[in-house]
Amino acid sequence: MRKKHYLRFLIIAGIFFVASSFYYLPYYVSKPGMAKELAPIIEVENGNGEKGSFMLTTIRMGKANIYAYTIAKFSKYQEIYPVEEVRSKDETDEEYNVRQLHMMEGSKTNAIEVAYKKANIPVKFRFNGVYVLQVIPNMPAEGKLKPGDRVTRIDGKEFESMDQFIDYIGVKKPGDKVEVTYERDGQSHTVSLAVQTFSKDKNKVGIGIGLVDDKQIEVHPKVTIDSEEIGGPSAGTMFSLEIYNQLTKTDLTKGYQIAGTGTISPDGTVGRIGGIEQKIVAADKAGAEIFFAPEEKGVSDSNYKMAVKTAKDIGTSMKIVPIETFDDAVAYLEKLKMKK
Template sequence: MTKQRAKWPYVLLIILIILVVILEFVQVPYYVHKPGTADKLESMVHVKGGYQDQGTMRLVTIYEIKANLLQYLIAKYDFNKYTDVYKVSQIQLPDETQQELNVRNLNDMKTAQDSATYVAYKAAGRNPTIKQLGIKVLDINSEMPAKKVLEPSDLIIEANGKPIHTINDFKKEIKGAKAGQKVQLKIKRGNETKTVSTQLAKFPKDWQTSGQSDEVGLGIVESDDVKVSVTPPVTFNTQGIGGPSAGLMMTLEIYNQLTPSDLSKGYNICGTGTMDFDGTVGPIGGIEEKIVAANKEGVDIFFAPVADHEAKDAEATVKDIHSKIKVVPVKTFDDALNYLKNLKEKKS
């Protein structure tokens, strides 16, 4: 009996190891969202010969991870109201792979950098220019013929021998086309330029929109790719951060480095919001988690989009966590710029 009992610790150890393996390596169809970081922009954005900030401008992130079973359980039953669990379908597009999601997020950041550069240089009177380069492929539906010849990050520059500069150019080229019709595409893939041929096809059901069930095309998620030319040059090192939400804060940081009068005035400044080329600030979501992340860094001022009630949600979160952050609602870049121009220097 003594020898039989001695086996139990080993059995329990094996069961524990199996349980740990299951918790760590079994993936579940959920993402975990929780407050990320509020990072200094001065190390990520550099205008050649630009002016230095007296205070600090920050972008803010959300920690997002495809969850394993352990991470899901911790987040699901974590009583912290600022940790959320989302279904994969709430984060990824229909039929979108993890690689394609990563490409889309990094492209959103690149677009944010382009629009931030254009708006900031224009506001500073530096005459930026935009060149349309073609269509960036972000995602290809696996049921479409184009999946065999296109890859995420391809740049479509011609269709049937005609130059393609924008998404609208391509739509005009295939207007009235039927399923099965061939189209020849010239694409750039990395440093290589090549020509591929594929067929247009009817969009799968999960890609069809109301009233357009008979629409045909390539079955791609795409983005207009542009080059913004400016003097002096600006460079970015966003360290793999994806998404468009840093648009507003990058615009402010670039403008601040371009102009001699320091906007930061000794304050710790953060915010969120997309930036359109016309200077409009758009909503992005997750603002509650971003306020929590900003509060950890002792932020004084937080710019929040008016759209989708995000500024009101930010103010409610500030109150809920007993923070001293001043939330400033904005609709445009000029709203944020004018607020900072009229701000008094922070007392030391």
């Protein structure tokens, strides 16, 4: 009899555990991710090899159930974020993921531009349309367009920038219809939508999408970056270093395992990222010897200062190097002695 009660208890407890694990709190939890070598995922046509390696670093971010939240509360290198600090207002999970992947695409484009210009190789851009990041509820595009669609024409007309798209729609009157041609999963579609005023700004009309320019960089030699499902812009700096290293004869790695993080702007400026502490942990576990961190002009809570603090806390011998620009990183590596 006692065995039956015990078995019943275990079954009920198991059901409760499984059910409660699918109940998500209004928080996200981030934790150290991985440090991944870039040479296998970046290929410059006829590019040069390297003795060491450049590595991107990641964090793992996910919605928090009660167990993940509790573990994070008592873990030094896990962080808890309210939903509103991660997703924009009214942004769905799908829209958030699309935004992250598009930011990754932007970081790739910027990295290629910076690296090729540094190598004195010309770059060109081709405009592909506008990329749908978000569909606003209760607006004409709801149920018709979705995040990830690429709008290529309006009323049969092509345009050369997001601004031209906005200007064309902006002169319409509420109720006017426009033919929107868009691409989804490689297929072209056209839908008729009536423009409408925005609830938060009655002086503006639109179809109700958050959008950004979708442009493609064209370079020779060709370069491919297979970032898989990694999202966000924080790998930009390390992308640019790997690409530049393959474009030039001198191996900037000098045989070292070099990790780092930071967004990259078209002018080569390195920007702040989130989760620097967790990325230091990930890089150390992967055996990185050097880590590039955004200095941010020396502000008190800069990525660099937080990286130095974390490196000291975990007792790593990894050298933390502050950088403001892509050129700073290259200059440091050019002076670095070859590893014995």
